[in-house]
Amino acid sequence: xxxxxxxxxxxxxxxxxxxxxxxxxxxxxxxxxxxxxxxxxxxxxxxxxxxxxxxxxxxxxxxxxxxxxxxxxxxxxxxxxxxxxxxxxxxxxxxxxxxxxxxxxxxxxxxxxxxxxxxxxxxxxxxxxxxxxxxxxxxxxxxxxxxxxxxxxxxxxxxxxxxxxxxxxxxxxxxxxxxxxxxxxxxxxxxxxxxxxxxxxxxxxxxxxxxxxxxxxxxxxxxxxxxxxxxxxxxxxxxxxxxxxxxxxxxxxxxxxxxxxxxxxxxxxxxxxxxxxxxxxxxxxxxxxxxxxxxxxxxxxxxxxxxxxxxxxxxxxxxxxxxxxxxxxxxxxxxxxxxxxxxxxxxxxxxxxxxxxxxxxxxxxxxxxxxxxxxxxxxxxxxxxxxxxxxxxxxxxxxxxxxxxxxxxxxxxxxxxxxxxxxxxxxxxxxxxxxxxxxxxxxxxxxxxxxxxxxxxxxxxxxxxxxxxxxxxxxxxxxxxxxxxxxxxxxxxxxxxxxxxxxxxxxxxxxxxxxxxxxxxxxxxxxxxxxxxxxxxxxxxxxxxxxxxxxxxxxxxxxxxxxxxxxxxxxxxxxxxxxxxxxxxxxxxxxxxxxxxxxxxxxxxxxxxxxxx
Amino acid sequence: xxxxxxxxxxxxxxxxxxxxxxxxxxxxxxxxxxxxxxxxxxxxxxxxxxxxxxxxxxxxxxxxxxxxxxxxxxxxxxxxxxxxxxxxxxxxxxxxxxxxxxxxxxxxxxxxxxxxxxxxxxxxxxxxxxxxxxxxxxxxxxxxxxxxxxxxxxxxxxxxxxxxxxxxxxxxxxxxxxxxxxxxxxxxxxxxxxxxxxxxxxxxxxxxxxxxxxxxxxxxxxxxxxxxxxxxxxxxxxxxxxxxxxxxxxxxxxxxxxxxxxxxxxxxxxxxxxxxxxxxxxxxxxxxxxxxxxxxxxxxxxxxxxxxxxxxxxxxxxxxxxxxxxxxxxxxxxxxxxxxxxxxxxxxxxxxxxxxxxxxxxxxxxxxxxxxxxxxxxx
Numbered sequence: 001x002x003x004x005x006x007x008x009x010x011x012x013x014x015x016x017x018x019x020x021x022x023x024x025x026x027x028x029x030x031x032x033x034x035x036x037x038x039x040x041x042x043x044x045x046x047x048x049x050x051x052x053x054x055x056x057x058x059x060x061x062x063x064x065x066x067x068x069x070x071x072x073x074x075x076x077x078x079x080x081x082x083x084x085x086x087x088x089x090x091x092x093x094x095x096x097x098x099x100x101x102x103x104x105x106x107x108x109x110x111x112x113x114x115x116x117x118x119x120x121x122x123x124x125x126x127x128x129x130x131x132x133x134x135x136x137x138x139x140x141x142x143x144x145x146x147x148x149x150x151x152x153x154x155x156x157x158x159x160x161x162x163x164x165x166x167x168x169x170x171x172x173x174x175x176x177x178x179x180x181x182x183x184x185x186x187x188x189x190x191x192x193x194x195x196x197x198x199x200x201x202x203x204x205x206x207x208x209x210x211x212x213x214x215x216x217x218x219x220x221x222x223x224x225x226x227x228x229x230x231x232x233x234x235x236x237x238x239x240x241x242x243x244x245x246x247x248x249x250x251x252x253x254x255x256x257x258x259x260x261x262x263x264x265x266x267x268x269x270x271x272x273x274x275x276x277x278x279x280x281x282x283x284x285x286x287x288x289x290x291x292x293x294x295x296x297x298x299x300x301x302x303x304x305x306x307x308x309x310x311x312x313x314x315x316x317x318x319x320x321x322x323x324x325x326x327x328x329x330x331x332x333x334x335x336x337x338x339x340x341x342x343x344x345x346x347x348x349x350x351x352x353x354x355x356x357x358x359x360x361x362x363x364x365x366x367x368x369x370x371x372x373x374x375x376x377x378x379x380x381x382x383x384x385x386x387x388x389x390x391x392x393x394x395x396x397x398x399x400x401x402x403x404x405x406x407x408x409x410x411x412x413x414x415x416x417x418x419x420x421x422x423x424x425x426x427x428x429x430x431x432x433x434x435x436x437x438x439x440x441x442x443x444x445x446x447x448x449x450x451x452x453x454x455x456x457x458x459x460x461x462x463x464x465x466x467x468x469x470x471x472x473x474x475x476x477x478x479x480x481x482x483x484x485x486x487x488x489x490x491x492x493x494x495x496x497x498x499x500x501x502x503x504x505x506x507x508x509x510x511x512x513x514x515x516x517x518x519x520x521x522x523x524x525x526x527x528x529x530x531x532x533x534x535x536x537x538x539x540x541x542x543x544x545x546x547x548x549x550x551x552x553x554x555x556x557x558x559x560x561x562x563x564x565x566x567x568x569x570x571x572x573x574x575x576x577x578x579x580x581x582x583x584x585x586x587x588x589x590x591x592x593x594x595x596x597x598x599x600x601x602x603x604x605x606x607x608x609x610x611x612x613x
Numbered sequence: 614x615x616x617x618x619x620x621x622x623x624x625x626x627x628x629x630x631x632x633x634x635x636x637x638x639x640x641x642x643x644x645x646x647x648x649x650x651x652x653x654x655x656x657x658x659x660x661x662x663x664x665x666x667x668x669x670x671x672x673x674x675x676x677x678x679x680x681x682x683x684x685x686x687x688x689x690x691x692x693x694x695x696x697x698x699x700x701x702x703x704x705x706x707x708x709x710x711x712x713x714x715x716x717x718x719x720x721x722x723x724x725x726x727x728x729x730x731x732x733x734x735x736x737x738x739x740x741x742x743x744x745x746x747x748x749x750x751x752x753x754x755x756x757x758x759x760x761x762x763x764x765x766x767x768x769x770x771x772x773x774x775x776x777x778x779x780x781x782x783x784x785x786x787x788x789x790x791x792x793x794x795x796x797x798x799x800x801x802x803x804x805x806x807x808x809x810x811x812x813x814x815x816x817x818x819x820x821x822x823x824x825x826x827x828x829x830x831x832x833x834x835x836x837x838x839x840x841x842x843x844x845x846x847x848x849x850x851x852x853x854x855x856x857x858x859x860x861x862x863x864x865x866x867x868x869x870x871x872x873x874x875x876x877x878x879x880x881x882x883x884x885x886x887x888x889x890x891x892x893x894x895x896x897x898x899x900x901x902x903x904x905x906x907x908x909x910x911x912x913x914x915x916x917x918x919x920x921x922x923x924x925x926x927x928x929x930x931x932x933x934x935x936x937x938x939x940x941x942x943x944x945x946x947x948x949x950x951x952x953x954x955x956x957x958x959x960x961x962x963x964x965x966x967x968x969x970x971x972x973x974x975x976x977x978x979x980x981x982x983x984x985x986x987x988x989x990x991x992x
Contacts, residue, residue, distance in 0.1 A: 197932060240779075250779075253747070256744075268974075271743075272744065274908055285969050286792065291745045292783045296783060298781070310932050342724070344749075440860055440864060496699060496775060499697075528697055587767065594978060594981035598977040
């Protein structure tokens with residue numbers, strides 16, 4: 001299973017790997033998805049039409065562009081599958097021959113999830129780093145159990161795989177491992193309005209689950225931008241957050257229990273689910289809370305096959321608003337004040353000055369000098385190229401693409417560029433939304449808007465409505481930036497209110513010499529907030545791009561750790577942050593090793609992820 | 614070892630709680646001494662970590678001899694972050710004392726659910742819960758954003774105070790709900806609030822009617838901080854700004870409450886309820902009272918099936934409720950009536966001594982984290 005992104009720069013750079021995966025292997029699921037678009041239900045207000053129409057045509061385009069290179073690569077890969085015939089037979093006995101994939105294109109398609117590092121490598125024609133030996137697609141828990149038993153007997157690493165939208169390298173293997181694609185475990189088993197819960201298999205795509213709930217007047221309230229191409233198992237594996245997390249919580253707040261097949265091939269329920277038809281003895285009656293230990297384990301301890309989640313009534317009232325603040329500091333103070341009044345907004349998104357430039361471009365507001373206007377014009381053009389931002393969706397379609405030479409020149413001097421950003425007008429934009437099923441929501445919203453008005457200017461409904469309309473308008477095409485030798489990635493961190501400005505400034509300062517950096521604040525709590533950094537950099541060739549990419553992450557996460565922030569808020573750890581996890585949980589490496597020894601004594605479950613042991 | 618030992622409490626303290634008597638008690642004065650006690654190289658029998666002893670289950674100790682580490686002197690408020698509204702406290706502080714300390718500092722945890730006021734923070738977090746936490750459920754686990762722990766094999770562990778991390782498994786949960794099985798909770802950091810306006814809505818109605826009223830309030834979008842049905846009255850406490858509270862009052866008046874109280878009423882009722890909370894082994898009815906957690910799907914069915922038994926509900930959420938079912942002294946069934954027993958999330962006597970089953974993985978975890986069996990709880 002893989003981590004999930006709620007912001008989705010990742011889908012800008014899904015690239016050839018995702019293209020292949022969708023076109024060759026996942027076509028059956030996407031076919032189902034397109035068909036589902038016409039399903040009747042109350043989800044229509046959430047459906048992002050632009051992405052629905054964009055993805056298939058783009059798949060064709062991207063594929064044709066790369067055909068020559070791929071042809072040669074695929075032919076070579078077809079001739080060198082590392083899995084012996086005997087082992088292939090073993091796997092076929094467990095899941096059926098048609099669900100054991102060993103061809104070159106299939107292995108290439110699972111070469112990377114949406115980890116930008118992998119995309120850089122792929123664009124640099126380096127596709128052999130994480131090729132799996134095979135991909136298997138089990139249908140049920142008994143097949144998952146069989147696969148784990150097989151892996152133990154043969155000592156083969158196995159990597160659980162949901163929909164591959166993770167951005168931290170959480171679902172990649174190393175040439176020897178086998179990918180276990182869980183998307184055939186895709187049933188909603190029961191939906192219960194009596195206790196407002198749903199039981200589903202973990203391979204189900206988020207949107208499919210949400211549609212099923214919507215038909216019954218319910219919602220999970222979990223809306224990552226990756227909703228259309230991410231799985232329930234992925235959400236659970238990586239502690240995912242959706243855009244509405246301030247009201248509905250993160251996935252770890254929603255899950256009531258899970259069905260787990262551990263790396264020792266033991267099956268249990270992490271907590272009681274009285275409506276589930278299974279023996280109660282599978283539920284531990286003593287010892288630690290296994291639900292919270294397996295949420296976020298990223299497939300390193302076992303595979304999640306089913307989960308019971310708490311749901312809510314579909315909202316009938318939505319109230320959205322925009323506010324402008326003179327500075328990020330003032331805006332954060334306003335949000336803190338509001339949250340500590342105990343209100344529960346559904347959406348809170350604060351864009352820092354650079355992010356907010358895009359909104360200013362759209363509205364034509366501002367009274368800057370001509371010089372500043374020219375500068376902001378250039379920067380916002382650049383930002384529009386970099387950002388898949390929900391705020392920019394409309395503009396993005398109308399603006400021309402930045403030429404690669406300009407891109408290289410600009411991103412090649414990140415320190416100067418970031419210093420320029422520092423002297424830009426400091427106003428920033430907040431989008432806030434409330435939703436619910438009763439008129440009390442309106443009173444709560446009114447109270448919150450009153451608090452915010454003490455600190456900033458009420459811009460009315462338009463910014464919020466615009467966000468609502470475009471919030472899922474992410475593109476599935478790979479950014480042209482990668483062809484120009486550039487990269488874009490995101491870093492989601494969190495900390496307490498008292499430490500928030502310090503963390504924000506520390507990370508900006510650390511990243512500035514290496515990449516262009518901007519940020520927004522999109523998951524807020526009474527005690528603190530997350531910060532979502534987006535950064536873009538450039539290298540003259542693959543080696544330099546990779547070096548800059550690695551350096552950026554190293555200095556960025558070092559700065560987060562030094563400033564006392566958490567290294568991950570909702571993308572998970574995967575391989576990319578595994579060397580920094582101990583900062584969030586000092587002493588945690590030893591405890592994690594104990595969990596591994598207990599649940600995965602053979603070290604076969606998604607090795608190398610979560611902690612760098 | 615500089616940790617003091619005492620024996621004088623042994624008989625009455627343990628008898629009141631129907632717990633086996635230890636060989637001796639060890640009283641660390643702070644969390645450093647607590648670590649010293651657990652690391653003592655001269656340890657000859659295992660240790661049981663005990664706060665106020667309200668929730669420990671003798672069955673998790675088994676027949677072994679043990680010493681007790683009483684944590685109640687580890688009660689310091691370690692830090693208060695007023696900007697982030699966070700307080701960090703040692704594990705031995707009593708729940709009632711913590712609330713008093715916060716009141717003196719102009720802060721409050723009154724939005725939390727109801728807990729026995731004499732129970733310690735470590736005990737409330739460490740007890741076996743039966744169900745997971747829920748968002749906004751008032752459970753202390755929900756407002757605990759950081760924790761320090763200690764395991765005999767691997768030593769100190771910390772969980773960074775930052776909201777909602779996605780950095781691997783949340784290993785606080787080796788301690789939370791673990792009953793001192795793998796290690797000790799040393800300190801915990803909680804979200805607190807500045808005092809705000811509040812209303813106490815009360816209805817003199819049956820438990821079954823209370824379930825329906827609670828549901829209607831949730832459907833109205835009202836954020837209920839805590840609710841209970843005790844002695845024939847359903848109480849719901851709501852915290853919000855004046856404007857929102859006025860709107861809520863208008864809505865709730867449609868449900869005909871018997872009484873509407875203000876902030877002082879909320880505080881006063883909360884204090885008296887927490888003093889008399891039934892979820893204490895030392896409570897007089899602990900041997901005749903089942904604590905049963907039902908899904909909201911089944912509460913109506915359960916209440917009907919329980920017939921004449923005295924039933925109070927101390928914890929309502931959208932998804933579940935915790936029932937305390939008290940039988941007359943002469944008649945204590947070992948299980949709830951068959952037709953509803955299988956529907957519970959979790960059920961046991963408050964003074965539980967029912968056998969537990971240690972799974973294979975729990976034995977392995979014990980071998981890993983408490984290799985020398987310094988802690989008395991476990992297989």
